[in-house]
Amino acid sequence: MRRLSFPLVLLTASAIFAAAGSAREKKSGDDRGVTSAIAQAPLATRDWQNPYEGQPDAIAAGKKLYLRHCAECHAKDARGRGRAANLRLPGVQNATPGELVWFLRNGNLWRGMPSWSGLPVERRWQIVTYLKSLRR
Amino acid sequence: MGAHADRLDGGILLTAVRIPFTLALLLTVFAAFAPPSSAQDTPYFITYSHHLEEPGTLEIELSSNYATQHVGNDFIAPWIEFEYGAKGWWTTELYLDSQHTFNDGALFTGWRWENRFRPLMKDHWINPVLYVEYEDINGADKTMIEVVGFDGQADHAVRNFVVSREHKHEIETKLILSSDFKGFNISENFIAEKNLGHQPWEFGYAIAASRPLRLAATSSRCNFCRENFVAGVEMYGGLGTTDSATLSGTSHYIAPVLAWQMPSGITLRLSPGWGLTDTSHRFLLRWGLTYEFSGFGHKVRSWFR
Numbered sequence: 001m002r003r004l005s006f007p008l009v010l011l012t013a014s015a016i017f018a019a020a021g022s023a024r025e026k027k028s029g030d031d032r033g034v035t036s037a038i039a040q041a042p043l044a045t046r047d048w049q050n051p052y053e054g055q056p057d058a059i060a061a062g063k064k065l066y067l068r069h070c071a072e073c074h075a076k077d078a079r080g081r082g083r084a085a086n087l088r089l090p091g092v093q094n095a096t097p098g099e100l101v102w103f104l105r106n107g108n109l110w111r112g113m114p115s116w117s118g119l120p121v122e123r124r125w126q127i128v129t130y131l132k133s134l135r136r
Numbered sequence: 137m138g139a140h141a142d143r144l145d146g147g148i149l150l151t152a153v154r155i156p157f158t159l160a161l162l163l164t165v166f167a168a169f170a171p172p173s174s175a176q177d178t179p180y181f182i183t184y185s186h187h188l189e190e191p192g193t194l195e196i197e198l199s200s201n202y203a204t205q206h207v208g209n210d211f212i213a214p215w216i217e218f219e220y221g222a223k224g225w226w227t228t229e230l231y232l233d234s235q236h237t238f239n240d241g242a243l244f245t246g247w248r249w250e251n252r253f254r255p256l257m258k259d260h261w262i263n264p265v266l267y268v269e270y271e272d273i274n275g276a277d278k279t280m281i282e283v284v285g286f287d288g289q290a291d292h293a294v295r296n297f298v299v300s301r302e303h304k305h306e307i308e309t310k311l312i313l314s315s316d317f318k319g320f321n322i323s324e325n326f327i328a329e330k331n332l333g334h335q336p337w338e339f340g341y342a343i344a345a346s347r348p349l350r351l352a353a354t355s356s357r358c359n360f361c362r363e364n365f366v367a368g369v370e371m372y373g374g375l376g377t378t379d380s381a382t383l384s385g386t387s388h389y390i391a392p393v394l395a396w397q398m399p400s401g402i403t404l405r406l407s408p409g410w411g412l413t414d415t416s417h418r419f420l421l422r423w424g425l426t427y428e429f430s431g432f433g434h435k436v437r438s439w440f441r
Contacts, residue, residue, distance in 0.1 A: 108224070
């Protein structure tokens with residue numbers, strides 16, 4: 001039992017340490033962080049064409065993917081939650097689809113946005129198509 | 137001696153078999169009430185990719201390794217993983233290992249604590265990840281989460297009450313290299329493991345490739361559609377030690393893998409594996425059940441406000 005309790009204590013301590021550390025981090029909630037992160041996208045990404053632009057099926061698929069992968073942090077209505085950015089704000093909506101798909105691939109690891117390079121690029125484009133549809 | 141074996145067969149069987157089943161049941165109950173979540177995990181059992189756990193997400197996984205023996209008894213070795221995304225660039229994970237050897241006994245074999253770090257903050261053609269793990273296990277551990285040095289099936293032929301007396305305090309390091317290309321993930325791991333009890337460094341490798349069966353998502357929610365399945369293959373084995381870096385006498389395996397990522401957030405994985413050398417187990421069968429609790433860190437943080 002002693003051998004089992006030590007790792008459990010270790011796990012609990014790690015979780016509390018990581019969570020308490022995150023709690024001290026400054027909340028943003030606005031789009032400053034995401035805007036500056038998107039601004040790091042190479043210029044060439046502005047010319048990338050969204051193969052699914054405006055397609056209703058892609059918007060629906062993108063919404064499904066958004067709810068599955070993104071909504072827990074950015075909220076179901078994409079208006080953000082806590083430190084996660086509001087994706088309806090100009091900083092995101094004025095970015096080109098290419099810049100957004102680049103940002104999804106790279107994330108912003110220091111600020112807690114994971115890299116989604118594990119999703120096939122086709123699915124990242126579908127998510128971007130859905131996000132762009134929120135502008136209307 | 138006989139009494140000891142009986143005790144292993146009876147009382148401690150609880151650890152190796154009943155606890156994983158109880159946790160599987162709890163996992164299913166949690167899954168019914170927790171928000172759905174699904175990450176971008178690769179289907180591998182042995183090989184690591186550069187995809188870390190999303191920050192604040194806790195992933196619980198129940199896995200098992202069944203192996204046949206030329207000599208000795210076949211066994212099944214379940215383990216439980218608690219994986220937490222501490223930061224976007226740091227994932228920490230705790231393993232609890234156990235095993236049940238047929239006609240012998242069952243026991244808890246120890247624990248491992250691993251950490252993975254992404255040194256580069258952007259995605260590249262090849263993405264390195266640094267891996268450090270501390271293991272406190274005994275000689276009866278049969279999870280075979282990594283194969284290094286001259287690990288072989290002969291190590292698993294010794295009876296539990298004998299081999300469980302050996303305690304191993306080990307440090308394991310890995311250089312993980314991983315790439316995503318046209319829907320494929322290709323990963324290579326280089327392993328160096330050191331028993332802190334004056335043993336030489338042992339080396340090993342793992343390589344793997346996988347791809348979703350369909351790259352783009354469909355517009356409707358579905359369970360059995362191809363987009364939810366990821367197929368791949370991994371190969372792993374030992375590369376000798378600092379005293380004798382060689383392929384001779386080492387074990388090597390090839391194992392197709394298949395993962396089914398359900399919209400509910402549960403992922404099932406299955407991997408039959410075949411030994412490629414005389415020292416390898418002839419056949420392995422691994423399975424895993426994973427569930428992610430996204431927002432776990434957020435809930436814990438709320439306790440401190």
